[in-house]
Amino acid sequence: MTATTRGLRRLAFASSLLFATQLPPARAAAEEPPGQAEVTLRPGFAELVVRKRYLPGTHATPLNLSHHPPFALIGVEARTSPSGPTLVGALTRGHAPDGMGSGTWLEVGPLPGEALEVTFRHLLRAFYVEGRHQVELPELDVPIVTRPSALGDLVLDDRDALAAMARDGGLEGKTFGLAPHHPPPLAGDLGLVPLGDGRHIVHLRFDVAASLGEAAQAPQVVVLVDRSRSRRDDQLELDRQRLRDLLAALPDRAGIELVPFARRAVPRFGRFVDKAVASQAVDTLDLSRRHGSHLDEALEVAAQRFASLPADSDRRLVILSDGVMRSTLDPKSLARHFAEELTHVVLSGQEPLGDLTDHPWFDLVMEGGGRLWVGSVAFLAGEEEGQILLPAMTRLVRPTTLLDVELAMPGAAEPRRELPEIRAGEGLDEILIAPRPVPWVELRGRIWGRPVHLRLRPNPEASRRAAVFAIGEALGLDATSRHALAHRGHALSGTTRYVIGPPAAPLVEVHWVSNSWSPEARGRRVRPxxxxxxxxxxxxxxxxxxxxxxxxxxxxxxxxxxxxxxxxxxxxxxxxxxxxxxxxxxxxxxxxxxxxxxxxxxxxxxxxxxxxx
The missing domain is CATH 3.30.1150 (Fusion Protein Consisting Of Minor Coat Protein, Glycine Rich Linker, Tola, And A His Tag; Chain: A; Domain 2)
Incomplete structure (x- = not known):
């Protein structure tokens, strides 16, 4: 250890006692010069760089970050060297001196006789919501600005963020978002931090693109409606409403044929008609109950109708049924029809519309890239201002969710997990403790019937951020462990303070950090x-x-x-x-x-x- 380093440590220790035993002195008589802050938003995180000039004296500045736990100060550098070393620290809720109030405060000082310009680098966790990486920016006493991003559009309250800054004067206290340009169906990042006792902190992030596919501009659609006696009148009237919703969701250039079937299939038009004509016919379509459920005959009618189209036509087949067919109807005999056109089968059900995987038709329907669904006419979607009803049949026009989701994580306590679905524009963001190293994490799913997957491996930058973000998680780690995470991530937390020396001197940590980890530390899994x-x-x-x-x-x-x-x-x-x-x-x-x-x-x-x- 050099003499300079020992001197810095001794001064830091003395300064830490000063902070612990005295109330924060009043600011210098002269008004402090204003500073500036700039935020850079990236997938999963944001970096906020704050530059401030402090006049001589000791300062405790409120950061107003108590509402935003994913916060860390990841760098401090002196732009103008003071005549002596200066201590920088953070006081969190429950540790601040009387009169300072709650929240997070930043200590700077003492500054012996000279002003000091300091650059603070804050790391904030961003969350992926509605196709945007969003971060809640703190209220600071300096304006927060940003620059155009090559990664995507910067959004502030559904407006262009840069234009909003020009009108509103800053981003302080706002929710700031990044909407990526042309994202792949799946994107993400993986961080891994060893704890020294065989366990590892894992931070995984998967983002599902806001758009998983566009609706066809001029699809040619045949809708088969099962009107057999195994179905109740209310189910058939429900199918009538489904038809209305489906036609409303289709583009205006779509061609439509409606084919009710029981023992016989009876085409309504005998050709493809435009959307307006088909919509008018829905109210008078004969859905009276009959014996028989000859889906195979109805599929032959659909095949004949599709055969009249040019080879490059966009063909869609929709079947509304309860799936109750005669026993001699082998599902495999349906495979040819399901594979030739993009097919959606909607079975009757009391629940809001969802997909069904444990049905003998499921794999057959997916051969053509389609999907097997079950449920009622509408599905619920949560919104910020409350619940709204969305037409279920829109899910048959363009894909809106990632289905059959599986998460594989070797080394974790739960190495394999299944999720029903993840909506487009949403994702997974979890921090957990694994009992063993995690070499990779893989997410698999389907866009309708098309499989997609993404395998992530740990990278150094994501691992450093994982150490920082894990500090604010309730992982059951003791103070020593959380302090070591701060050390690993170069973060300033409530348990760490740093000394700023001359510009050429390295950043010196005041407290010695143990590499041992508490055996009582308990892992917690943040499950979606x-x-x-x-x-x-x-x-x-x-x-x-x-x-x-x-x-x-x-x-x-x-x-x-x-x-x-x-x-x-x-x-x-x-x-x-x-x-x-x-x-x-x-x-x-x-x-x-x-x-x-x-x-x-x-x-x-x-x-x-x-x-x-």
């Missing part, structure tokens, strides 16, 4: 919300983010940041609360405040869900 088969997935990332913030606020109210909180909800109701922490007083406090909490609206879209926060 699951939904029952047949439910359209609500906004996964929005609900996860909202519950993450709720858990942070509740733990902060009881000074129980390391506690593990689990809630079970049914719609708007909390039905169970459990808390794991060795401190009984904090456990009782957190249980009580959790029971009194009001759920975020994004989380109420789930019929039944357990949230681990």
């Amino acid at each position: 919300p699951r939904v029952r088969m047949g439910w359209a997935t609500p906004h996964l990332q929005r609900a996860q983010h909202a519950m993450h913030r709720l858990g942070t606020r509740l733990r902060g109210a009881c000074d129980a940041e390391a506690a593990e909180l689990t809630m079970e909800t049914t719609g708007e109701e909390i039905v169970d609360v459990s808390v794991t922490t060795p401190d009984e007083a904090k456990r009782v406090c957190l249980v009580e405040v959790a029971w009194r909490a009001q759920l975020p609206e994004a989380a109420t879209a789930f019929r039944r869900q357990r949230w681990r926060m």
